[in-house]
Amino acid sequence: MIQVEKLSKRFNNFTALDGISLHIKQGESFALLGPNGAGKTTLVGILSTLLKPSSGRVLIDSVDIAEEPEEAKRRIGVVSHNPYLYDELTAKENLEFFAELYDSEPDINSLLAQVNLDHRARDMVGTFSRGMKQRLSIARAILHDPSILILDEPTSGLDITSRKAFYSLIKNLKSRGKTILLTTHYLDEARLLCDRGVVLNRGKVVRDIDLQASEALELEDIFEGLG
Amino acid sequence: MNFKHILSVVKKDLRVESRGKETVNFMFLFTFISLLMFNFATDPFSPVLNDVAPGFLWFVFIFAGMLGLSRAFLKEKETGTLQGLSLAPISNDDILYAKIIYNLILMLGIQIIAFPLFIVLFNYNIAGSTLDAFLVLTIGNVGFVVVGSFMSALVMSARSRELVLQIIVLPLLLPVIILIIISLRKVMIDAIPLLSIGEIKLAASYVVIMAVLASLLFDYIMEE
Amino acid sequence: MKFQRKQAVILLAVLWAVVLYAMYQVLFSLGPLSEELLRFEGDPMRHGYKIFFFSMQAAAITYIAFAVVLVGSVVYLRTKNLKWDTIASSSAKVGIVFTTILLVNGAIFSNVGWGAYWNWDPRQTTSLFLWFILAAYLSLRTAVDNIETRARLSAVLGIFGFVGVPLTHISSTIWVSNHPQLYNTAQSSGFSLDKSGLTLFMILMTSFLILYIYMLWLTYKIETQNQIYQNILRGEQ
Amino acid sequence: MTELTPAEVAMFRQIMAVAAILWTLLIIYIGYLDSKVRSLDERLK
Numbered sequence: 001m002i003q004v005e006k007l008s009k010r011f012n013n014f015t016a017l018d019g020i021s022l023h024i025k026q027g028e029s030f031a032l033l034g035p036n037g038a039g040k041t042t043l044v045g046i047l048s049t050l051l052k053p054s055s056g057r058v059l060i061d062s063v064d065i066a067e068e069p070e071e072a073k074r075r076i077g078v079v080s081h082n083p084y085l086y087d088e089l090t091a092k093e094n095l096e097f098f099a100e101l102y103d104s105e106p107d108i109n110s111l112l113a114q115v116n117l118d119h120r121a122r123d124m125v126g127t128f129s130r131g132m133k134q135r136l137s138i139a140r141a142i143l144h145d146p147s148i149l150i151l152d153e154p155t156s157g158l159d160i161t162s163r164k165a166f167y168s169l170i171k172n173l174k175s176r177g178k179t180i181l182l183t184t185h186y187l188d189e190a191r192l193l194c195d196r197g198v199v200l201n202r203g204k205v206v207r208d209i210d211l212q213a214s215e216a217l218e219l220e221d222i223f224e225g226l227g
Numbered sequence: 228m229n230f231k232h233i234l235s236v237v238k239k240d241l242r243v244e245s246r247g248k249e250t251v252n253f254m255f256l257f258t259f260i261s262l263l264m265f266n267f268a269t270d271p272f273s274p275v276l277n278d279v280a281p282g283f284l285w286f287v288f289i290f291a292g293m294l295g296l297s298r299a300f301l302k303e304k305e306t307g308t309l310q311g312l313s314l315a316p317i318s319n320d321d322i323l324y325a326k327i328i329y330n331l332i333l334m335l336g337i338q339i340i341a342f343p344l345f346i347v348l349f350n351y352n353i354a355g356s357t358l359d360a361f362l363v364l365t366i367g368n369v370g371f372v373v374v375g376s377f378m379s380a381l382v383m384s385a386r387s388r389e390l391v392l393q394i395i396v397l398p399l400l401l402p403v404i405i406l407i408i409i410s411l412r413k414v415m416i417d418a419i420p421l422l423s424i425g426e427i428k429l430a431a432s433y434v435v436i437m438a439v440l441a442s443l444l445f446d447y448i449m450e451e
Numbered sequence: 452m453k454f455q456r457k458q459a460v461i462l463l464a465v466l467w468a469v470v471l472y473a474m475y476q477v478l479f480s481l482g483p484l485s486e487e488l489l490r491f492e493g494d495p496m497r498h499g500y501k502i503f504f505f506s507m508q509a510a511a512i513t514y515i516a517f518a519v520v521l522v523g524s525v526v527y528l529r530t531k532n533l534k535w536d537t538i539a540s541s542s543a544k545v546g547i548v549f550t551t552i553l554l555v556n557g558a559i560f561s562n563v564g565w566g567a568y569w570n571w572d573p574r575q576t577t578s579l580f581l582w583f584i585l586a587a588y589l590s591l592r593t594a595v596d597n598i599e600t601r602a603r604l605s606a607v608l609g610i611f612g613f614v615g616v617p618l619t620h621i622s623s624t625i626w627v628s629n630h631p632q633l634y635n636t637a638q639s640s641g642f643s644l645d646k647s648g649l650t651l652f653m654i655l656m657t658s659f660l661i662l663y664i665y666m667l668w669l670t671y672k673i674e675t676q677n678q679i680y681q682n683i684l685r686g687e688q
Numbered sequence: 689m690t691e692l693t694p695a696e697v698a699m700f701r702q703i704m705a706v707a708a709i710l711w712t713l714l715i716i717y718i719g720y721l722d723s724k725v726r727s728l729d730e731r732l733k
Contacts, residue, residue, distance in 0.1 A: 011597075012597075012598050013682070049313075073314060082307055082311075086243055086306075087306070093242065101236075101316070124246075378608075385594035385604070395591060398615075402615065405623070406622055440610070444611065471704075475704060552711070555706075556707055556710055595715055666718055666721065669722055671720065673724055679726075680731070
């Protein structure tokens, strides 16, 4: 469960986030939509404790990320366009390393099987395709069994087949009751994976959308209007 | 200060380095070449060598170390994996300590190889105990690695970082550099036992002060 | 502006005259070192000790400049108010200009008086080291574009650099004491400043301080004006 | 005036000459800064 209360972030004189408030229930899949520079990445940066907010508060499973950042980090897994993996290490070594950091002993082989990379466990990640790296990145993000999964434009630059594989993995995680926060440009991706979402523009929540109910057409207009 | 985390990061860095090995080779070859060049600088049998050699030895480590240092944080910053570390529940200080230990292991590795090499190349007989000379060098390297790793993190987001790193680290290390040279000469020339050299104790205390300061200020560097 | 151009010109002229007059007095009216302190016949220390007047100022001004950098850095990290970062950077700029002048001055003196441009007078050496640290501080600032990151990183470096100040002083004093044939500090502070020597010292010190503060204020003003100017330009786009 | 050998007098004159140049440069530099501040002030008004 994620609670964002009047969150703002200013970079010298540019306001990236302007008093955002959100409430995402446990097990819900939520989409953040909006043009580039709307503040999506900044919001994700703060949620994943990489960025400090200028004002406002964020609670993850009622843990304030400003007060207990490390506790908050144990509850979130982040998949972004950067896989955060070491090319010089094998898939297994990468997961073992992160497992130690998260003080958890997951069954590495079953994790790799879940993202169907068990046949490449011993290979260097440097030899992996971008799609395989993203799948391994998911394994990295869920190895400490976080309750929340943050996907920051995870499928940018993936071809259709790897994107489909990626979606089926996320669907499987959704069914296991994980809360999912997705930021994306692809509207169909949002509709495919998420129940509810908001549209951000210039650091403000511009519109709340129920992704399952509204017709396809209307979505395009909402998005075009912002520019 | 979570030793398990520090150790796993060090283990990871060493394994990454063992795969690529480009930093270690680079540093060692550089050390070997500069020792050779210094050798040319003086006639191997002249008395002046005795006076100059300790300085050579110490300077070789500083410049070889400089090459290795910039890799400490820059590689992780460029590949983006540093953000991966900040995502994990590992405190910033542990990341700094891990990098310091990793760099120290590299430097000590170089030192173990270069020290006998120095004695052979310069056929230099150390007046004092070889172990003392080695320890003085180690303290110097620790100080170098502490300040170097910290500053390599500081310049991560600067343009032309390797350059700026050198300009920043050397002046800050001048006190340690001076004291190490004095101690080295006292050990290698006047054969004074380590414990009775005031300078080395002072150098060691400088290193401790720098280390404490580094961990206090490190959070400000990692803060986006 | 607090005071008009005319008053500024007068102030500068007065300071200029005072500094040169005091230096003239130090050189010409102050007596040589008392005999028993001299180590050997024709010891350049006879008047060489007078470098104390210059190197002491060099060290003092550099320390003060660095102290202001420290204060600016610490307060900036606490309050994240860019004004303090500007104070720190202005003080570094002034510090470097002043230290260069004083170092050259000291070097000239020691060359003429002592026969070597650099005689490792510990205060001179410390100012030289600090000159490098200030140069490092300023070069870091030029290498970072984002204003907030630049302020944060240079603040950290400023604090780190300041801790180096006492360390540098101690180590350069040790360096000199390890080389007896060099200019020896113990011996130079052996002499006691008589009344006229002390007053000259005070005159020089206060005029340098006034110059420093005036330069700091000007540099700070220019920096803030530039920032306002940028904002106006950005505002107009 | 204490008794100064001609060599010392010559030496000190040299020092004074250099010191004069240095300090005049500094004063001019400060004057330059001062006028820069005043001109920027006008432009900003």
